[in-house]
Amino acid sequence: MHVLATRRKTAVATLVRTAALALLAAVAAAGLGAVPARAADGDVTWTVRTASNSYGADRSSFSYSVNPGGQVNDAMVVANRGKDPLDLAVYTADGFTTGTGQLDLLTRDKKSVGIGAWVHADRERVVIQPGKTAEVPFAVNIPDNAPPGDYAGGIVTSLTQANEAEGINVDRRLGIRIKLRISGELKPSLTVEDLHIDYAGTSNPFGKGDATVTYRIHNTGNAILSAQQAVSVTGPFGWLRADAGDVAAPPELLPGESWTVTVPVHGVAPAVRLAATVGLTPLLTDASGSTTALDPVSTTAHGWAIPWTLLVLVVVLLAAVVGAPLLARRGRARRKQREDARVQEAVEQALREQETPAR
Known part of the structure; x- marks a missing residue:
């Protein structure tokens, strides 16, 4: 009451x-x-x-x-x-x-x-x-x-x-x-809609960031339902998995109702292409108050996690690897040009001295 x-x-x-x-x-x-x-x-x-x-x-x-x-x-x-x-x-x-x-x-x-x-x-x-x-x-x-x-x-x-x-x-x-x-055919059903993932990285090129998984639980059946929830984020091929941990159950939703959920997931590696997976186990309560877990449903959506600081570091390293020999060659060429110029100047100076008449 x-x-x-x-x-x-x-x-x-x-x-x-x-x-x-x-x-x-x-x-x-x-x-x-x-x-x-x-x-x-x-x-x-x-x-x-x-x-x-x-x-x-x-x-x-x-x-x-x-x-x-x-x-x-x-x-x-x-x-x-x-x-x-x-x-x-x-x-x-x-x-x-x-x-x-x-x-x-x-x-x-x-x-x-x-x-x-x-x-x-x-x-x-x-x-x-x-x-x-x-x-x-x-x-x-x-x-x-x-x-x-x-x-x-x-x-x-x-x-x-x-x-x-x-x-x-x-x-x-x-x-x-x-x-x-x-009474009649009871059709309990929950679906996950509008699932998407956002990623926030760190300035550490080798560090992990945080993802935010947002979705809507929609009761598309004709029974009042709650649910157990599980949220995880993985990289390509299911690697580098990060779990959200315990996710609070949504309230009991009446048929036709929706509930928006936002779940933070910490320690997510910036694996370029991420997959966010939401698993729901619908919970149905009968007239006596007993709760039954129904068959789970799962939905996956993808998002980008570009490791910009790491990419910048890689570009700098590549530039150093590619540029160092080029700079060395250019340095040797400039030193050779300076040496050739000194030799040429010395030869020209010697010739001028030979052409000068004796007094």
Whole structure:
């Protein structure tokens, strides 16, 4: 269970600004107990938990396996831990993964096509007296033509209160995650897209540099998946391999979602032509919470790693090797020319002296 406190400033009248709902990633049973939840903009004086029934007690979230056309009836329990009566709005919405890897919910003004459209509470508001609890039943009605696979969303309680001093409304929300698996052919699939590698060398002509491998993990199947990741960089023919080490797992991605990953790889030799390889082992979690590793997938892309300082050194050495004999020959030729000139001058001087008449 998580808490969301959001604000929206007023223009003419007071407008409510709703922000991402970061309450649904993993609702801990301890957080659903008697201790009031806390929000960034103040105390939330109510708690929510799953009802105890034939589906179980002390569940951390709602999770169902349902056939197309099937129905499920369940309930959420809301407790008022404060000193004043509470009038809470109740609604459901589809989920999505945020840029921080948390499960969030669409706001009420956005259209839901999955859980937010199929799950309905029996009331839109619930009033709870101090120290009391209220059970909010809800029904899950799956359309006959619902595609098989996994769906995630949540059921939310919301309290909007005016803050006259700041001229804003504060919307505090508390909810529980709902996960559906609709029966039919499950096709879990992850792909690696837009894989590329960048290399940064060093001034040391014999030193190793760093590579940065960037790619996007795309859930192209119909199941919620995470993955184990492995990234390596090699030179031609698989030589000079460098591994990235432990790479953090991506968050659980809903069907159709993508997640961008940037991985540094250190100690990469500037082997001119590099190959970056990304291996993914998809992880599928069933309704009981057990995780299964699926067949791994691998993708490779190439990039350049030109050892410029080494090339400059090689060019200088080649120039020295090729130029030294040439310079030596030129030096000998110049010395010979100077010697020949001195001999010629001496001969000419001797001839001039012979031609001078004696006095």
